[in-house]
Amino acid sequence: MKEHRIILIGASAGGRIAVETVLKNFTSDVDASFLVVVHTSFDMISSFSTYLNQKLQIPVLDSRHDLEIEKGKVYLAVPNQHMVVEDGRLKNTHGPRENLFRPSIDVLFRSAAVHYAHRCVGVLLSGRLNDGTVGLEAIKRCGGITVIQDPDTAEFAGMPLTAQKFVSIDHTVNLEDMGEYLNTIIKDALPETGKIPETIRREAEIAQNIKSQIRKENYLGKKVPLSCASCGGPLWKIKDTEIDRYRCHVGHSFSQEALLLAQNENLEETLWVCFRTLEEKKNLLRDMVEKFQNKGSKQIARSYEDKIREVEQHIQKLRQLMNIPD
Known part of the structure; x- marks a missing residue:
């Protein structure tokens, strides 16, 4: 069976309208699956999927644990749960926050990069701070394609600007043109497969394993004289990346700005x-x-x-x- 594309979309402030704009012309016969994270308050009751189903032609589903990922559908992360992928299915986890967020864009992007590699297309839209940059870097290193909204067309340009600074971005696209551009990528031949770096694989496991990760952190980075702003534990500075960021032994993760x-x-x-x-x-x-x-x-x-x-x-x-x- 032909492998279909996995389109990963991350957004934060100003991102809901952006997501709707990107997906407005897709239908259920598209040869791709769409996995979407929009930052939300942890105690928020999610109604975004209901709203999108009234506006879009393609079906939109809230992420559910062990839900099979099928092409022609949009899967939306729910509040206070990371959305990760494993063996072609979604997993909802209550793992540690990354860059102060759960669900985190980085968590989804990294997880998909490990499991889908060259099939991934990472798309970063409007938002503050820099969640998503590390995830785009993981997609790029695993053989996928990286896309950002043109910062000049973003209501909040922080996330695409940071990604542009630290990651080799394949495509920078105006918001109104994003859907058509993604449709072109979907129809293109898949890029060559690449090797999954072991550091990315190990970090992807952290969001699913809520336990002490000291041995894993020692492998991923170097302990520094800083404390985790979420739990007070020690922090390790992550190596093998252009982006300065930190993890504690239970898995909380921060960029310098988020810390x-x-x-x-x-x-x-x-x-x-x-x-x-x-x-x-x-x-x-x-x-x-x-x-x-x-x-x-x-x-x-x-x-x-x-x-x-x-x-x-x-x-x-x-x-x-x-x-x-x-």
């Missing part, structure tokens, strides 16, 4: 906890001052008033640091 963003979010959360705790401490101290004043213990009350002034100084410094008005 910095996560650290900033953790720092802000910590500062708010400190601010709230100091305000609560000040209120407790005021109650204690009032209690000792009522009992006539003025010297003890004054000592607690001194502590209140110290706490107020700390609060004021935090207000300045966090730009909180008085």
Whole structure:
């Protein structure tokens, strides 16, 4: 049987309209399967497949565990689950987040690259940050084709721009022309098969194995003096790639940009906890001052008033640091 193409589409901010635009002219007789990840909030109820089925001619299905991948259909990742492929079937996993996301574009692209190699066409559309770049790199190294939306036509250009910087992109296409361009690729002869790098194969396994990966991380990279922004564990800097990125021993993965963003979010959360705790401490101290004043213990009350002034100084410094008005 002739092997059909596997079209992998990743998008984030501004990506839903982009996905609809790319798929609008495809029908169920197309000689390809479409696997799509659009970043969503983990607690979101997915209705995107319902919407797309009202707009598109090709059937759209939510990813389900052990669902067979058939040509002429679109498979859509669901919130809070990575979509991976194995032996021609979809697998939904609750594996560690990559670049702060689950589902992650990188996870799907890498998984498909390992299992479908030269049959893969990776397409990266509108989005912030840089999820998808590592996945496109994996597709390229496994013999597939890499495509990005022209950043000038993207509502948010971050993802295609980053991919353009770090990966040898085969095609850069305007959004309105993307569907027709993909149809041309689908009809072309498949490129030659290539060898799957062992590092990519091992990373693809991480999203499906939720357990300590220290031996695997030692193989994939070098331990560095940084902590995982998700679980606090040690990080390894991944080698064998042009893109600076990190993994912890349970599998959380970050680009440098995503790690910095996560650290900033953790720092802000910590500062708010400190601010709230100091305000609560000040209120407790005021109650204690009032209690000792009522009992006539003025010297003890004054000592607690001194502590209140110290706490107020700390609060004021935090207000300045966090730009909180008085």
